[in-house]
Amino acid sequence: MDFNKLQIIKLLNDAEQQKTLFKKADNIRRQYVGDEVHLRGLIEFSNICRNNCLYCGIRRGNNKVVRYHMTEDELIDTARKAANIGFKTIVMQSGEDMYYTQDKMCRIIEAIKKFDVAITLSIGERTYDEYKAFREAGADRYLMRIETTDKDLYHKLDPEMSWQHRYDCLMMIKELGYELGSGIMVGLPEQTVESIADDLLFLKDIGIDMAGIGPFIPHPQTPLAGAAGGTLDLALRTMAVMRLMMPDINIPATTAMESLHPKGRIMALQAGANVVMPNVTEGEYRKLYELYPGKICVNDTPVHCRSCIGMKIEAIGRTIGKGYGGHQKSMQKTKD
Ligand code: 5AD
Ligand code: FES
DSSP states (O other): OOOOHHHHHHHHHOSTTHHHHHHHHHHHHHHHHOSEEEEOEEEEEEOOOSOOOTTOTTOTTOTTSOOOBOOHHHHHHHHHHHHHTTOSEEEEEESSOTTSOHHHHHHHHHHHHTTSOEEEEEOOOOOHHHHHHHHHHTOOEEEOOOBOSOHHHHHHHOTTSOHHHHHHHHHHHHHTTOEEEEEEEESOTTOOHHHHHHHHHHHHHTTOSEEEEEEOOOOTTSTTTTSOOOOHHHHHHHHHHHHHHSTTSBOEEOHHHHHHSTTHHHHHHTTTOOEEOOBOOOTTHHHHOOSSTTOTTTTOOHHHHHHHHHHHHHHTTOEEOOSOOOOOOOOOOOOO
């Protein structure tokens, strides 16, 4: 649907009618992307980051974090196990850790590609040459949230980073033929619904293939410890409106949603989402990759999470996707 900014703001503000909105998003989801839920195995392979975003638990300045990065072999091994338990997409996520040079990443991508999986990278801002090399090595998709399109807010949340540069990175990724995932946090300090409406229009305008939308959850060891944080309801409404605006894209039920409510991901799957990214990181690393507090599944294993989420998905009458679950662009147009 081609909503204008005012229409989006109205939907985002309308807490009373949110059930109707979720129902609509659920119907559009069924109509365009069906009842399959695509699972992605998420490997959090390094919590070392050169950046210092005010909101993030693994920011450079948080000296209470016990830092780790997996070795090349550990990472490949984790991916192999995830492929063996049935994941058709592996998402490799980390802080901006320069230990993972271009050559190292390429070797890892080539090795993991042999497991017959789609590969998604979520490793932040890199150079064009690096993005190109990763793509040529076999990476299929790239996730990088724009976080907010309010440039002043973006620069307040990380004075060292540049909104324009992040945007330029998204454009490079798109040009190189990756499926592009982007998204935002909902409930950042000083963020308004007007600004969230701009974010949604932006994501539609750049033609993303996947939209990751989650509530901001303040981390006690960051400068934003005392902030209010986002609510699950507003995050769900934002996600549902995104589904109406971009009916055929992939939309994950985000982990942060479940951190605010024990049924957060199921609620999201019934309000427009069609993807879940269970954690397949092993052992202590799970706890140490703490972007925000209250992260779910920190004491679980990949096998446990796979079967837990599988049962929850089937309990609401949905099925687990059997293919790679990439963005199937629809030719169908919405009526208005
Ligand atoms: N609360 C919620 N989400 C967060 N992220 C980072 N820190 C937080 C937080 N405190 C999100 C960002 C980032 C993604 C990997 O995690 O949107 O892009
Ligand atoms: Fe990890 Fe349910 S998904 S325990």
